[in-house]
Structures are given as C-alpha cells and as structure tokens.
Amino acid sequence: MEKNYKAIIESILFTMGESVELFKIANAIDLSKEKTKELLTEMKEEYDKSDRGITILELEDSYQMCSKPEMYEYLINIAKQPKKKVLSDVLLETLSIIAYKQPVTKAEIEKIRGVSCEHAISKLVEYKLACELGRLDAPGRPLLFGTTEEFLRVFGVKSLDDLPVLNPVQIEEFKEEAVKEMKIQLDV
Numbered sequence: 242m243e244k245n246y247k248a249i250i251e252s253i254l255f256t257m258g259e260s261v262e263l264f265k266i267a268n269a270i271d272l273s274k275e276k277t278k279e280l281l282t283e284m285k286e287e288y289d290k291s292d293r294g295i296t297i298l299e300l301e302d303s304y305q306m307c308s309k310p311e312m313y314e315y316l317i318n319i320a321k322q323p324k325k326k327v328l329s330d331v332l333l334e335t336l337s338i339i340a341y342k343q344p345v346t347k348a349e350i351e352k353i354r355g356v357s358c359e360h361a362i363s364k365l366v367e368y369k370l371a372c373e374l375g376r377l378d379a380p381g382r383p384l385l386f387g388t389t390e391e392f393l394r395v396f397g398v399k400s401l402d403d404l405p406v407l408n409p410v411q412i413e414e415f416k417e418e419a420v421k422e423m424k425i426q427l428d429v
Contacts, residue, residue, distance in 0.1 A: 296308075345386055369391040370389060
C-alpha cells in the first residue's frame with residue numbers, strides 16, 4: 242500500500258504548529274528533500290487554489306502551516322470571546338473554604354480538605370476568583386488567600402455578607418459525614 246505522503250506532511254505541519262525544516266520532513270517520511278519539496282509545493286498550490294482557510298508558508302528552508310491572511314478577522318473575533326471557565330467540584334470546594342474562612346492559608350485549606358490544594362488555588366487565582374491578600378505573621382510567613390470582586394460578580398453577590406449561611410443542623414451533618422469518610426479512608 243502506497244503511503245499518502247501529503248496527509249503525513251499535513252499532519253506533521255499541523256501538529257508541530259511552527260516551522261519545520263525541509264530535511265526533517267523528508268527524513269520523517271523517508272523521501273528525498275527534492276521529492277518532499279515537490280510535494281510541499283503541490284500542497285501549497287492546492288491550499289491556495291481551494292476555498293480552504295489554511296496555507297503553507299515557505300520560510301527559507303522550512304515550512305509552516307498557517308491561516309490565510311483573509312481569515313485573520315474571524316480569528317480575532319473568536320479570540321476576543323471570553324473563555325468559559327469550568328469549576329470542578331475540587332475548585333468549588335476550595336473556593337468555598339476560601340470564601341467562608343478568608344483570610345486563609347493554603348495549609349488551613351489543606352487541613353479542611355484533607356488533600357493538597359496547590360493546583361486548585363493556582364487555578365482559582367488564574368480565574369481571578371481568589372487572590373493573595375498578604376502574608377500571615379507566623380513562622381514561614383505563609384500566604385493568605387481571599388476572594389475577589391470577580392468572585393462576587395460571578396456568584397451574583399454584592400458582598401461576602403450575602404453568602405448563604407449554613408444552619409447548625411447542616412453543619413453537624415457535614416461534620417458527621419466527614420468523620421465517616423475519615424474512618425473509611427483509615428480502614429482502607
């Protein structure tokens with residue numbers, strides 16, 4: 242069965258995302274540089290003639306797949322759209338601890354959750370839902386975390402005072418659940 246060299250080259254250029262030297266492409270597909278260059282030239286002509294949104298650029302002795310210049314306005318439109326942030330259960334749990342206990346250290350959050358929360362805190366800071374508030378005046382001077390205005394905006398509350406208050410019965414139920422979970426984990 243004959244290899245579909247154009248498909249292989251297309252896959253290489255698409256996956257790499259940056260320019261790839263001709264000799265590397267030729268080595269990858271086990272063809273001469275001359276034959277590989279001929280295939281790349283044919284591919285560029287096919288892309289440029291057709292109603293496709295991509296082309297192949299030749300940059301000295303390298304090739305790169307990229308969008309056609311006439312597509313830039315559409316790319317800008319998509320890039321300007323806000324990215325939807327998905328909050329996993331881990332992120333929501335960590336955020337709720339920060340919201341209700343702030344200012345709070347990473348160690349305090351980890352004590353409550355029972356697991357490391359470095360990644361969760363980093364994501365919440367990246368999403369601008371939590372921020373560093375300063376350092377605790379204690380050995381090691383750990384960072385203190387709290388919520389942001391973006392947190393209030395996203396969750397539709399005017400202030401932290403508007404956060405739901407758990408009734409004492411719910412708190413006791415949560416404590417009992419946590420104790421049961423800890424016993425199960427210790428038995429395993």
